[in-house]
Amino acid sequence: MKSYTITVNGNVYDVTVEETGATPSAPVKAAAPKAAAPKAAAPKAAPAASNGAEGSIKVTAPMPGKVLSISANPGQSVKRGETILVFEAMKMENSVVAPEDGTVASIAVSVGDSFEAGAVIATLN
Template sequence: MKNYAITVNGTVYDVTVEEKGAGSAPVAAQAAPVAAPAAAPAAPKAAAGAGSIQVKAGAAGKVFKLEASVGQNVSKGDPVVIIEAMKMEIPVVAPEDGTVASIDVAVGDAIESGAVLATLN
């Protein structure tokens, strides 16, 4: 018997697999969901949606790096957040000039396309 931890859509399952004879396919003996480990605490963020201009993700992925911080002035086209999608680093830029009002994600967060990552005033 072999034990594996498998994650499916964010749910972690402990799976025990029994091997039957040489050359035969393994048979799943049991699978039970287990609690996912708690995420490390993120840096404090300003209240979500604090600004009137939304900076949205163009693709689903993972937050790789925060390029701007709350209170920082940014110009149209300046990178605010870098996301990693399909092994590429993709900058998410300010849609117009403004001041960063909130950063609504942390490094390592999984995000969907269209998610609000930050807001500007």
């Protein structure tokens, strides 16, 4: 467990975070917001960094967000826990990591793309 002190709008909160092992379906875990404002559906952009092949291990988005950077490329070997991409959600930077060792088969998003929770953002072999 890790303890953090967080200040939000002048209020100080002591937060304890329990670390758990990564799960294949959602390697990044975060609490869902209590209430979300309705959003207009954004047009889907075509995947720019995909090499056309799809892997057997699907890496899904743990929450809605916007891609800030992509750290892995199709064909690149990754180890479990290695960062595949960094995204912004709720004004925080979050990393999506490889759920297990493998080779990146495809990246289904580009820098600047928005995605919804559960969207497949990469695949591994």
